[in-house]
Amino acid sequence: MRVAGILLVEDDPSVRTALELALTRQGHSVTSYATGEEALDHIRARRPEIAILDVMLPGIDGVEVCRRVRKLDQLPVILLTARGDDLDIVVGLEAGADDYVVKPVEPRVLDARIRAILRRAESAASDRITFGDLVIDRGALKVTLAGKEIHLTPTELRLLLELVRHPGQVLNRRYLLRAVWDHTHIADSRLVDACVQRVRAKIEPKPAEPVFIHTVRGFGYRFSPP
Amino acid sequence: MRVAGILLVEDDPSVRTALELALTRQGHSVTSYATGEEALDHIRARRPEIAILDVMLPGIDGVEVCRRVRKLDQLPVILLTARGDDLDIVVGLEAGADDYVVKPVEPRVLDARIRAILRRAESAASDRITFGDLVIDRGALKVTLAGKEIHLTPTELRLLLELVRHPGQVLNRRYLLRAVWDHTHIADSRLVDACVQRVRAKIEPKPAEPVFIHTVRGFGYRFSPP
DNA sequence: GCGGTACGTCACAGTTTGGTGACACAACCC
């Protein structure tokens, strides 16, 4: 299961690569940078779910990135450092970090800490569902594909949500007409098909070979993640 | 500065006393117990702000207390242990703990971790919220934009507060009518829209391209910081 | 390959929706 969009900032290429690999193996989707400046740009542009910042960075350091992020946002932050100095920990946490982890760290432990923080951060926040690159936020009514927000019209969104509510199930047109359009419509209308097509055009990388919304000839449509 | 009602559970009397003393010195108000059973009773009865649980306890251990607490509540939990085993950490965090601290711990560090967790837990409950340039002071009922105070009428303020209470969530008009106007109004009234426009006119730098209050066509409005 | 059926595609006009400014009225305060 893919979980979070993680921003990793670490200037040492070998550590960065190792952590990125480890986190990816844990099922996270990771983007990494070597500098604080890039990280801040990424945060503003892409809104990751959590940031893991090395404290020692050239230019803007991790603690400073953390401080600036805190002015904008509730983005959870984990600080990462080679030094386990108590004062560093206190300063880091005072800067607004949610956790402070001393390198070297076991990937399992880092993963558990990430999940603990995300659990806390998101418990009050919206419920979102992730299918590979596709993220559907039912609270914010936002759909993103590979981090890019997709605009769906109300009907399209209702249709997608209805399909997603029953992953793997085939939903026939009559059912969808009642659930999404809530009227007992003319049975043989191209309405559902047209709407499915519109949704596909927006969320399917290749609409002709859909990976999310599959046609089940003679029955209806099935949403199943790739 | 206001501090927390902390529940401390630790069976070793000398450690318990030392921690209690240290945390009290940091300005916290601490209640301590030696067993998990007592802790659960206290949590149910007294609703502390945060629990610090030793993992090794006679009877119900800290991890189990944590698990049970999590079924009830969002109460923040820090697990405390003499063992720094990776597996323990993972298990503890998976049980729902917000942090995992290995003894012996510097009081300053424990304090910083407590504050970091409370900061996040209380950010939703705090009196002042900042979204970029926009500062909303729920205690003083004052709104400032880039340092300049904005005058909002009572209804406008209630609407803004309601939206801000659910950042990122789409709130529909019916909900807002009940929450802000508290009457089950005529369903198709432009009341909400008009009020949103008025708030926008005051807090949005460019009301035509709002950055705080977004329209979600067909559903309602969403407050999300820029 | 063929006929028949089911589904995909498309453009467009009618409809819906929300933004906007004006306005009436109530409440409130000198």
Place this chain on the structure above:
DNA sequence: GGGTTGTGTCACCAAACTGTGACGTACCGC
């Protein structure tokens, strides 16, 4: 009372959305 402020409503407009039907295409059993 007279002015001021706050609030709900309305009419109008632009923009966005959506159902529809015609037509093209894929699929299936034979």
